[in-house]
Amino acid sequence: MWTREAVLAVSPDSGSVAAATKLSTARSWSAEGADEHAVWGLCAGSGGNPYQTVVDLDGPAYRCSCPSRKFPCKHALALLLRWSAGQVPAAERPDSTTTWLESRTARTPRSTGTVPDPEAAARRSARRAERVSAGLAELDVWLADQVRTGLAAAARSGYSYGAATAARMVDAQAPGLASALRRLPGTVVSGDGWTGRLLEELALLRLLVAAHARLEDLPGPEAATVRAHVGYPVRAEDVLATPGVRDQWAVTGVRDVLADNLTARRVWLRGDATGRPALVLTFTPSGTAPDTSLPVGTVLDADLHFHPGTPALRAVVGTRHGEPRPLTRLSPCSAARAVAEFGRAVAADPWTRHWPVVVSDVVPVAHDEEVSLVGADGTLPVHPGGADVWRMLAVSGGFPVTVTGELGARGLRPTGVLGTGALVGL
Incomplete structure (x- = not known):
């Protein structure tokens, strides 16, 4: 299963992201389905016939009957957003989807490994790295301009401060940086002392740009942390392939944050034996019910698999060893x-x-x-x-x-x- 960040990473531009988000509601789709290799569906369009959309997850590759010249189109992105949020059911593949997948297999034999085509994956990774580096170079210039010209312009811009640069980061496939830039207006209007807080946020962005320029020199965990904040995607299956940490995980809090017509649900957990904190993060389109499988005030005996980074906090729930039970105690902490x-x-x-x-x-x-x-x-x-x-x-x-x-x-x-x-x- 891809993360939302992975879906955004394949978007051709910020306009496609906005259009796809609007189309990612259930009322826009019918005849949806997914299996281990593909996801498909019919998206309502302006005409009488819905657009037929298919995504080959092993490519990835995309096919849609819409006239768009963008690749992938907004319909494919919307379908992937729904699938990444767990809203596309498993289903038997229609014949038309099977025929298209088989035609692709005939041209390029499908691999059975976790990376279908290592050389193609390496090329995609290199292209993404080039795009991200170019975007961060532009961000570096923008940050220097903020310091050179002073912060008075930020007060005049209000809630539009940094918006154009944030859109550029989406185009550069750096969604983490785009989110950080979208938070800046909140700092600008935060009251007395806002200039100091804004300067601190800008300094942290500059530090991230500098750290990304030295990715190859950083140790593995530190490099993974930088990549995560920039917004490089990490596949859930890769995380699940790492050793799990089994514990009695107490669900200590749930918080929903609205952004970009999506609800990001942060579920906080703490291990009883390890004392280790964990974050399970899910995304759902606004107006739809978020994931409720980890209710606050319960304890779950489960294996958690952690994303790379230091400190490792974000996790994916693996094997569950029983049903959640009520939480009645927590290990003391001053x-x-x-x-x-x-x-x-x-x-x-x-x-x-x-x-x-x-x-x-x-x-x-x-x-x-x-x-x-x-x-x-x-x-x-x-x-x-x-x-x-x-x-x-x-x-x-x-x-x-x-x-x-x-x-x-x-x-x-x-x-x-x-x-x-x-x-x-x-």
Whole structure:
């Protein structure tokens, strides 16, 4: 299964991404299906007949009855977006799809390995690297211009700040950088001190550009971290091929983030025996139900396979050894230890924005519209938005509780609170 990032990587331009996202809803498609080699479907068009779309996953290769000259067209991209989100059912392949796949096999014999054609894969990888490097060179010039001309233009641009450069990063097949640029307007309008925060974001982007230029000199894990932040795709099957980490994984929080007409669901887990945090990330089109297979407040006995990088955080769930059961306890962790965990994560990956933590024996305290978690070894500020802090205060009732959440530079964004009963999601 491809990730959404892998789908975006094959897009010919940003306009195709926008058009495909609009077409990735269920009402646009009929007669969908997929197997291990192909995905197919009928997409409603402006005429009376739907467009017949097929993607050969082993190529990849694309066929569509639409008149578009782009390759792949928006219909193929939309179909891949739906398939990567798990919204295309397994089905028996229609004869027309089989005929086309067989004609391709006759021209280019299909390999049975994980990489159907190593030489073709190497050529695609080289072309992508060239496109990404060219895009990052343009980004480097833009970053230098921001420092040379000052940040006053950012205030005048408002929510359009960096938009054109973000679109260029999509064209350059660097979706991670595009997402980082789209976050900049939020920093511009973040209130007092925004110039310092914006300069910090620009500096981190410059650091990423410099690190990418030295990819070949970096150790494997560090290089994988840089590639992940730039937006290079990693196939789920490659991750699942790595050794799994079996543990009793507690689902400590779920948070949905809307972006580009998609819902990114972040599911945070923590291993009971290993104490290791993990992130399971899924994408679904806006307006459709997100993945609910990992409900907050449960424990799952499973093997997790981690994406490459340092620190390794994002994971794919492999073999499940039973059904989820209610979460009633979490291994204790002090506020000081949580802050130290976040510090180590940032030291290993300076682009880390938040880190999943568990903070035990803290009392939520509200004062002057601000909330803090007060414990024996210190106080943690609660992030000013994004969580139901009043529910957390109600569960606590003034007594110590265990709080789970995402710790970042501006404080802890709670995702769950555990009192005397079960973990309550926030």
